[in-house]
Amino acid sequence: MAWIAGLWLVNTALLIIIAVREVRRPAKALTWISVGLVLPIIGFVCYLFVTNPVQMRRDKLVSSHNNPIALPSACGDSAFVIARALQPLSVSGLRTGYVQILTNGMETYGKLLQSIQAAQKTIDLEYYIYRNDHIGKRITDVLIDRALSGVNIRFIRDGWGSRSFPKHAVRRMMEAGIECRTIFPLRFPWVLSNLTYRDHCKIVIVDGKEAFMGGINVGDEYTGMKPDVDFWRDTHMRLTGETADDVKAVFEAHWKMASPDMLHLTRKAKFLPESAQLSDDKAIHPFPSGKTERGYGWEWGSELGTMEGTHMGKASPSKDSHNVYIQIFEGNPGLPTPVIREMHFICLTQATRTIDVTNPYFIPDADIMMAIKTAAARGVRVRLLVPRQVIPKVAGAASRTYYGELVEAGIDVFQYNKGVLHAKVMIIDGEIAEVGSSNYDLRSYRLNYEVCAVMYHSDVARELTEQFERDLAEATPYRLEDHMHRTSSERMLDQAARLLSPLL
Numbered sequence: 001m002a003w004i005a006g007l008w009l010v011n012t013a014l015l016i017i018i019a020v021r022e023v024r025r026p027a028k029a030l031t032w033i034s035v036g037l038v039l040p041i042i043g044f045v046c047y048l049f050v051t052n053p054v055q056m057r058r059d060k061l062v063s064s065h066n067n068p069i070a071l072p073s074a075c076g077d078s079a080f081v082i083a084r085a086l087q088p089l090s091v092s093g094l095r096t097g098y099v100q101i102l103t104n105g106m107e108t109y110g111k112l113l114q115s116i117q118a119a120q121k122t123i124d125l126e127y128y129i130y131r132n133d134h135i136g137k138r139i140t141d142v143l144i145d146r147a148l149s150g151v152n153i154r155f156i157r158d159g160w161g162s163r164s165f166p167k168h169a170v171r172r173m174m175e176a177g178i179e180c181r182t183i184f185p186l187r188f189p190w191v192l193s194n195l196t197y198r199d200h201c202k203i204v205i206v207d208g209k210e211a212f213m214g215g216i217n218v219g220d221e222y223t224g225m226k227p228d229v230d231f232w233r234d235t236h237m238r239l240t241g242e243t244a245d246d247v248k249a250v251f252e253a254h255w256k257m258a259s260p261d262m263l264h265l266t267r268k269a270k271f272l273p274e275s276a277q278l279s280d281d282k283a284i285h286p287f288p289s290g291k292t293e294r295g296y297g298w299e300w301g302s303e304l305g306t307m308e309g310t311h312m313g314k315a316s317p318s319k320d321s322h323n324v325y326i327q328i329f330e331g332n333p334g335l336p337t338p339v340i341r342e343m344h345f346i347c348l349t350q351a352t353r354t355i356d357v358t359n360p361y362f363i364p365d366a367d368i369m370m371a372i373k374t375a376a377a378r379g380v381r382v383r384l385l386v387p388r389q390v391i392p393k394v395a396g397a398a399s400r401t402y403y404g405e406l407v408e409a410g411i412d413v414f415q416y417n418k419g420v421l422h423a424k425v426m427i428i429d430g431e432i433a434e435v436g437s438s439n440y441d442l443r444s445y446r447l448n449y450e451v452c453a454v455m456y457h458s459d460v461a462r463e464l465t466e467q468f469e470r471d472l473a474e475a476t477p478y479r480l481e482d483h484m485h486r487t488s489s490e491r492m493l494d495q496a497a498r499l500l501s502p503l504l
Contacts, residue, residue, distance in 0.1 A: 014044040090327040097241030098321040105222035126203040128161035129217035144176040158199040159185040181258035200448040211247035231419030246328035324457035331450030341445035356427040361439035373409040387421035397497035404483030414475035
């Protein structure tokens with residue numbers, strides 16, 4: 001029995017090491033201590049395996065933040081307070097730029113392909129998920145065409161999110177002259193130290209003056225028409241002006257830390273004659289010409305309208321761009337300060353009238369929960385829109401454990417029924433709006449690279465609020481009775497999932 005006592009002492013010492021290392025993150029420490037108790041020694045090995053960020057430490061993106069906040073006088077007090085508080089957290093402080101809100105995948109891909117086709121000098125892309133399906137192949141074809149036309153293209157993908165992107169597609173891009181890199185590739189030595197860290201950004205910068213960012217990756221599911229995936233609702237943005245410089249700064253920082261793809265190229269790229277290049281028609285339509293939604297066996301969602309007999313992927317009519325004040329934020333797990341979490345906290349605590357939040361993964365820590373509840377206690381109208389269908393299901397189970405507490409605090413919680421809700425949006429007091437790639441969970445706050453924008457303009461906030469109201473028409477209020485009437489098995493599953501929330 002002496003060996004059992006020895007094992008217990010060794011495991012206790014290892015758990016103390018976890019507690020000391022994670023003293024600033026109690027939820028994470030408790031999770032790993034629980035794992036260590038269930039799996040002695042093995043749990044500690046797993047902890048070291050997935051929480052040792054050896055390759056990722058670097059300085060925060062900062063510039064001078066001493067400039068005064070020069071918001072228009074029409075902005076309310078909360079806008080001035082939030083902009084001032086967020087100034088030191090942002091990439092380059094308060095900037096100006098034009099913003100175009102994009103509320104579905106087809107519209108986003110149409111605009112994106114038009115911009116890529118018009119690129120003259122550079123294209124920089126960074127995606128968590130980049131698939132080799134209809135959408136992915138179409139974008140890849142246009143990128144190769146532009147590369148062969150002399151445009152300098154750099155492409156970053158996440159090693160985990162884009163793990164299914166095939167080597168032959170990467171090789172084809174590299175042979176055309178596209179520089180390809182991977183953040184945290186699933187190969188030695190990166191897989192041993194950074195398996196749990198992810199590049200969750202969705203960024204494209206064209207000619208250094210036009211940027212796309214938000215929640216939409218590259219894949220057929222984001223069109224809302226993939227046969228085995230329900231209707232998909234998402235939000236993305238097109239930015240122009242000086243704020244694009246900040247998005248590019250984020251990309252440049254990630255480019256330096258990404259690992260070059262080491263593939264043997266079988267041939268050198270050659271410039272194609274003009275006649276062999278993609279036509280404009282093929283460039284701007286995400287799907288092959290002549291195909292309709294019936295040709296693929298897909299159905300258009302109401303957001304996209306009925307376009308039978310027309311080209312798939314044709315962008316909807318242009319919306320007005322708004323000239324707004326913007327701050328860009330980068331979530332960086334290599335830093336002790338969780339920038340995105342602090343940004344969310346400041347926005348929630350400084351709201352004076354209304355807060356509308358749309359997010360697919362609502363698994364907050366205690367501070368974010370307290371910020372939301374105290375906002376409601378101050379008399380702020382708070383509405384939270386979350387999907388009923390959450391992938392993976394364990395994340396949805398963890399999220400449900402918070403709904404009853406929120407409803408009790410006077411917060412209106414709605415579950416979206418139409419399909420997959422993937423938008424990541426917050427609207428404050430009808431004049432401040434946040435759009436980006438980050439969820440309200442510990443993974444986004446602590447483990448992911450993220451990029452978000454906070455905008456100060458009533459027209460942008462109104463446009464996003466109108467979309468929020470349209471989404472509410474497809475949602476059902478979550479009632480306290482719903483929470484109380486869960487079965488015993490559902491309660492146990494939800495609580496177990498919440499215990500694992502720091503790892504989701």
